[in-house]
Amino acid sequence: MINIAILGFGVVGSGVADVIAENADSLSQRLCGEKLNVKHILDLRDFPDHPLGDRVTKDFDTILNDEEVLIVVETMGGSHPAYDFSKKALEAGKSVVTSNKEVVATFGAELLAIAREKGVSYLFEASVGGGIPIIRPMWQCLAANKILAVDGILNGTTNYILTKMFAEGWSFEDALSKAQELGYAERNPAADVEGLDTCRKISILASLAYGSAIDPKKVHCEGITEITAADVAAAEEFDYRIKLLGRCADVNGKVYAITAPFLVPTEASIANIDDVYNGISVMGNAVGDVMFYGRGAGALPTASAVMADVLDVIRDCRKTIGWGPENPDIYCDYESAVLRFLVCADKAEDINHVFGVEAIEVRGKFYAITGLGTEKALKEKVASIDGARFIRVME
Ligand code: HSE
Numbered sequence: 223m224i225n226i227a228i229l230g231f232g233v234v235g236s237g238v239a240d241v242i243a244e245n246a247d248s249l250s251q252r253l254c255g256e257k258l259n260v261k262h263i264l265d266l267r268d269f270p271d272h273p274l275g276d277r278v279t280k281d282f283d284t285i286l287n288d289e290e291v292l293i294v295v296e297t298m299g300g301s302h303p304a305y306d307f308s309k310k311a312l313e314a315g316k317s318v319v320t321s322n323k324e325v326v327a328t329f330g331a332e333l334l335a336i337a338r339e340k341g342v343s344y345l346f347e348a349s350v351g352g353g354i355p356i357i358r359p360m361w362q363c364l365a366a367n368k369i370l371a372v373d374g375i376l377n378g379t380t381n382y383i384l385t386k387m388f389a390e391g392w393s394f395e396d397a398l399s400k401a402q403e404l405g406y407a408e409r410n411p412a413a414d415v416e417g418l419d420t421c422r423k424i425s426i427l428a429s430l431a432y433g434s435a436i437d438p439k440k441v442h443c444e445g446i447t448e449i450t451a452a453d454v455a456a457a458e459e460f461d462y463r464i465k466l467l468g469r470c471a472d473v474n475g476k477v478y479a480i481t482a483p484f485l486v487p488t489e490a491s492i493a494n495i496d497d498v499y500n501g502i503s504v505m506g507n508a509v510g511d512v513m514f515y516g517r518g519a520g521a522l523p524t525a526s527a528v529m530a531d532v533l534d535v536i537r538d539c540r541k542t543i544g545w546g547p548e549n550p551d552i553y554c555d556y557e558s559a560v561l562r563f564l565v566c567a568d569k570a571e572d573i574n575h576v577f578g579v580e581a582i583e584v585r586g587k588f589y590a591i592t593g594l595g596t597e598k599a600l601k602e603k604v605a606s607i608d609g610a611r612f613i614r615v616m617e
Contacts, residue, residue: 304325343535355527355530432477440479567610
């Protein structure tokens with residue numbers, strides 16, 4: 223019998239318990255006959271009607287001091303006390319498996335170092351891409367590559383909202399409330415729609431790709447709250463879709479990361495990733511472009527990734543994964559990236575005068591795709607036009 227504890231019995235934590243119950247036989251088969259037991263569940267609430275209701279405790283020390291608990295599954299969300307509990311569990315020699323991108327993005331290097339020192343595991347497959355295998359493939363299967371760029375639709379809620387708004391004509395509010403009902407959104411959905419969740423996830427992927435902790439606070443972050451129906455219609459006129467992307471890239475050995483809405487060419491695979499699905503394109507210098515696709519949020523997809531890590535701990539095959547402390551010299555300015563903008567202004571002649579391109583009219587505004595330039599130079603030009611705005615274009 224292998225005993226685990228679950229911290230936080232919300233959407234993901236209860237999904238983990240459901241997967242353990244539902245797949246008990248196949249899990250046991252993959253563990254050479256060993257059985258998994260959820261010995262404790264930490265939550266502030268009681269669950270009297272749940273089959274595991276008698277395992278619920280409000281006292282973390284019960285778990286910390288129980289030597290039979292080998293693995294702590296942290297599905298609490300938020301930084302505190304999730305980080306504090308994870309740290310204590312690792313220091314006590316327990317492995318920790320988490321879906322908590324906030325903790326991994328912010329405290330990953332420290333927790334990974336403790337895990338290494340203690341000879342246990344800190345695993346976080348579920349922290350990026352929900353049920354999509356992405357951490358392990360990047361760490362293992364793409365290990366021979368220099369990672370040139372990662373572009374990902376990393377947030378199910380915003381992708382669901384954008385898809386429903388654009389394809390079904392739903393309002394932003396209706397789409398968000400449906401995403402909350404389906405268990406996709408964060409407790410505070412501002413983290414989804416303002417890009418913070420994507421920002422944390424791209425920090426994790428950048429840290430993994432480049433070996434230095436990439437601080438989410440140093441990742442330029444924009445959400446989808448400023449995107450209008452006219453922007454979407456204009457993008458379609460130019461044969462693009464608008465997607466919220468997390469992007470990181472190597473520029474001559476330095477790294478930048480950004481979270482922002484981008485125009486994506488309609489024929490690109492990433493443009494056709496809809497609803498709660500996430501898609502991540504990883505460009506390696508040897509392998510070329512590799513695409514990962516699947517459900518990026520929700521109880522069972524996320525629990526699927528959590529349980530993969532639990533099994534890996536038990537099989538003892540992933541004691542070290544991850545990255546080291548932040549290298550302050552690794553960063554380059556995201557504004558040095560060369561790209562195009564979709565520019566929007568009130569007068570076609572202003573766009574023509576500043577960018578030398580013809581604009582089209584969409585719902586009373588004028589739009590054009592600019593020529594290539596650095597982000598910094600293009601922004602300066604946009605700023606010279608009264609009331610003009612821009613959205614970045616993915617090449
Ligand atoms: N709120 C997140 C999303 C949950 O919508 O993708 C999964 O990390």
